[in-house]
Amino acid sequence: MAALGATPPLTDSQAALLRARERAALIPDLLIEARRVVATVTTGWHGRRRRGTGENFWQFRPFVEGESVAGIDWRRSARDDSLYLRDKEWEAAQTVWLWADGSPSMQYCSKLALVSKESRALVLALALAEVLSRAGERVGFPGVLNPVSARNAAERIAAALTRHRPEGDMPDGQIRRFSELVMISDFLDPLDKVLRTTSHLAQRGVSGHLISVYDPAEEDFPYAGRTEFRDPETGARLLSGRADSLREQYRQLYFARRDELSRHCQRLGWSFLTHRTDHPASQALVHIHGRLSGGTFFNGYGG
Structure with a gap:
């Protein structure tokens, strides 16, 4: 029984509805931020040159x-x-799908970062939509908006996201052969699942670009002393009496996982970029724009 005057815990459906409302309220501000990022880096840029x-x-x-x-x-x-x-x-308009992960782990934001992984992922997706639509490309968001060739593609995606923000796996049934796909996520799902999904898309003739967004705390592991860790996906908890004793082993496993994903993308002919949420979004936008524009193959760490 709940204590007198205490707020009862939310059910799963109530929590999902609350997250959806909070996201919808943030979308207009994220669109403004995306356009600001585009304005700071696109001086002198031209269309995709391939x-x-x-x-x-x-x-x-x-x-x-x-x-x-x-x-x-x-x-x-x-x-x-x-x-x-x-x-x-190359002058033909191409279809570029943009997908920003909406799973609960993306909402994480430590004291070392100013924004959550989800906010940064959405800003990058909307900024890319703005840049690509200006270049005349067809831009879509799986499960949210079918590809459109319009100057206001970013605004359309933002409006659609306020109405429906899918969580969980990307609905890849819409992604057709010869399309390009930009996936923005923390890629913290089981590694074999990520490798299987990307391999399946590559086998269908999709050209892919992965942007791995992460919080600085996830890389640096700044924890010490008695610390409780909670998995936002499953609710599982781990209590450590000396969290600092886990740092070295954690970082070894973390970077080994990232390196494996990078090598996998290279085998597929896909690009792979990492981006910390305490770094400017413009850094990632410059790197991924260069890859989409047919620049030198990029597979590594962006900042």
């Missing part, structure tokens, strides 16, 4: 045996002893 079938010249690159000689630029090749191909810029 080799393709357009008409505009993009770059010269060395000829590789097995490629069609029809693409050789003989005038450029005559300048030295090498053969060069004349690449054209």
Whole structure:
């Protein structure tokens, strides 16, 4: 029986409804923050520049045996002893899916960070939607908004998220072949599940980019003395009398897990980026924009 005057604990459905209302209230502010981030980093940026079938010249690159000689630029090749191909810029609009994890673990925010992982993930997703829609790409959010080609794609996604914010696994049935997918999460699900999901998507011809968002406390493990840890997904609890004694082993396992996920993405031909919530969102946006724009393959740690 609850004590007199005490607030009874929330049921699972009541807690989920409360989280949904809190998220909906935050979305307008997150959209404003996303646009501010875009404004600070996009000066001089152009659309996504990738080799393709357009008409505009993009770059010269060395000829590789097995490629069609029809693409050789003989005038450029005559300048030295090498053969060069004349690449054209990709001009067809592409479908880019953006997904920000809505699971309970994403709500974590330690004293070392200013924002939760979920808030940062949503800001990055909305900022990417803003940038990509300006470039004429079709942008969608699985389970929230089907791909649209519109300048206000970020606003549409934000509006849809205020009405419905799915939790748990990404609904990947919508992701079609030749699409690009940006997954923003802490990726703290069982590792075999993450590897299985990404492998399945890659086998279907999806090009993927993972942004692993984490709180600085999750990397640094600044705990000491008697500390209780609680799993936000299952409610499981662990009481440690000397939390600092766990630090070295924890960090070894944490970084080993991250390295395995990075290597897995590299095997798939996907990019992998890590981002701390105590660092500016603009850092991650610059890195992922470079990857989406067809820049040098990036697989590592962004900050």
